[in-house]
Amino acid sequence: MRRLLVGLVAVVALTGCAALPMDREVRSAPVDLQQGDDELIPAAPEGPRAGDTPEQILEGFLAAMATYQRDFPVAREFLVPSERALWRPTDLRVHESSVPRPFDAKTNSLRMQTGWIGTVGADGGWTPAARDAQVGYDFKFVQAGKEWRIANPPNFLLISDASFKAEYLRYDTYFWDSSDDYLVPDPVYLPFRGNVVTMLVQAVLDGPTAWMKPAVRTAIPRGTRLTTQSVPVVDDQASIDLDGIPPDLSYNERRLIANQLSWTLRQVPDLKQLQLLSQHEPLQVVKDQPGSSVQALDAASNDRAEDGTFSTNAYALRDGRVVQVTAISTAPALGRLGNGQVQVGSMAVSPVPVSFTPAGGQDTAYADRYVVVSPNGREVLLVNPRLDKEAKSPTSALNYNAPPELIYTGQRVLEPSWDREGLAWLVDRRSDGTRIVALDPIQGKGKPMVVKAPALLTRGLQAFKVSRDGIRIAALVRIDGHNRLMMGWISRTGTPQIGGIRELPLDLTDLSDLAWSSVDQVAVLGRDATGVPAVGRVSMDGRLVETTPPPGTAEPKSIAAAPGLPLLMGATDGSLYREDREVRWVLVDRGASPVYPG
Secondary structure, three states, X not given: OHHHHHHHOOOOOOOOOOOOOOOOOXXXXXXXXXXXXXXXXXXXXXXXXXXXXXXXXXXXXXXXXOOOOOOXXXXXXXXXXXXXXXXXXXXXXXXXXXXXXXXXXXXXXXXXXXXXXXXXXXXXXXXXXXXXXXXXXXXXXXXXXXXXXXXXXXXOEEEEHHHHHHHEEEEEEEEEXXXXXXXXEEEEEEEOOOOHHHHHHHHHHHOOOOOOHHHOEOXXXXXXXXXXXXOOEEOOEEEEEEEOOOOOOOHHHXXXXXXXXXXXXXXXOOOOEEEXXXXXXXXXXXXXXXXXXXXXXXXXXXXXXXXXXXXXXXXXXXXXXEEEEOOOOEEEOOOHHHHOOXXXXXXXXXXXXXXXXXXXXXXXXXXXXXXXXXXXXXXXXXXXXXXXXXXXXXXXXXXXXXXXXXXXXXXXXXXXXXXXXXXXXXXXXXXXXXXXXXXXXXXXOOOOEXXXXXXXXXXXXXXXXXXXXXXXXXXXXXXXXEEEEEEEXXXXXXXXXXEEEEEOXXXXXXXXXXXXXXXXXXXXXXXXXXXXXXXXEEEOOOOOEEEEOOOOOOOEEEEEEEOOEEEEEEEOOOEEEEEEOOOEEEEEEEOEEEEOXX
């Protein structure tokens, strides 16, 4: 029982490195920004006892594996002497609770097999296991003298889901898109008892996780490492001393490095600023201030990394017309979309800045640009407001009465998406095969780029949305009669291509719609294990899932989401609902297929 309790509260510390940190010092106490490395609270798993049975040896080994110690010395005590120096696990596998099968005296083995939930790699990234996957291992035992020991330790660590949830937290490390314009979050899982500052800095130095690597880049030169074993923190400042920074590195590259680290370290409570050094010498990170190596975390140039949007407008469809959605009602949208001259089957909206010159000087407002799909799914139109630069107010400056522009002709186009680069993304389910196209209706004059996505196009696409930072996609794909949630990344080197497709196994079934609620979270509609309709929020790695029931007996059909804004849900009976913190859902009006700009 003592060993079981140790295993349930233990932690295995993973940092971004080539393998699990067998020989790296990692704090095992809750992080104290003032705590020095000589104040570590050691982990104390229990080693084997004289006369332990094979069952007790395995129980102790599993508990010791889940309790981080430098080089896992206690876990090695459960192994035969010849394996102790050779054992080097490469990843951590999270499993459902399990009890090993009875000891097989004929083979001197114990079989452990249970549901496999996912894997944390050496880079800290989470990979969900395939649906209904099992993780199993046959532990072989021999007697060393009179004591049983494990002869074949696995090349991975095992931890139960309950222990993983209790001991690990998700953090975002940040890397640049291919144009160095956007900072992109890349989630990693780290033990909450560890030195989170050091682990986060190390994770950034080690680069993006294997899954995100094809879609992002780091400004940190290859081979850069910390000059110290841990990052010292004094008061509210972390001092990051790096080795491997070229002496002629430009100010712009230094700024990119500082911003990656600043955005990553913002997640650490009470940490306010960082100092960047190269082999003990200050690195300038503030423009026109030589020697200015200190940067406030909240003053770091965001380079459009924030997940906000320029518009809080919301829209929906009613009888083929576009209506603008307020907190308590709807009203016809401006121009041809609102008066019915243009019939709409689905749409995407993008906020764009416009300048006008009212009395007293120039001003800027944000207009909503529409890409709309006809009810038969064949025509895609651009509705772009015309601007009266002499108007006295933003509302009167915009004219939506101009005829729409035909930008694409297809056969069965699904609901479109905009990204932050101004590209409209379309999925055309054609008789000769599904096609994904991206087009810039303004700068690119509507010329479509066919997107390579072989792992996705061979399946039945039901819904497709591009994330708000334009780096990831979420899709509903029909497999074996069920819609499955898929996630992938977008590489923008040359013609955009989609890769890294993987399923996020959910307990929700009958998935019907999805929308990005932030750069790393998707809202989905489906049913829970009991068949009751549910609205789910899913992290982009599928690890975190929160569900909310819909209002009353409403059957959800469509969903809209945006950062910091309430969900909008269209029901099968034509009702439109808005999420509310106090009463959960509020009936707004009649409406369908709601969207937020973004």
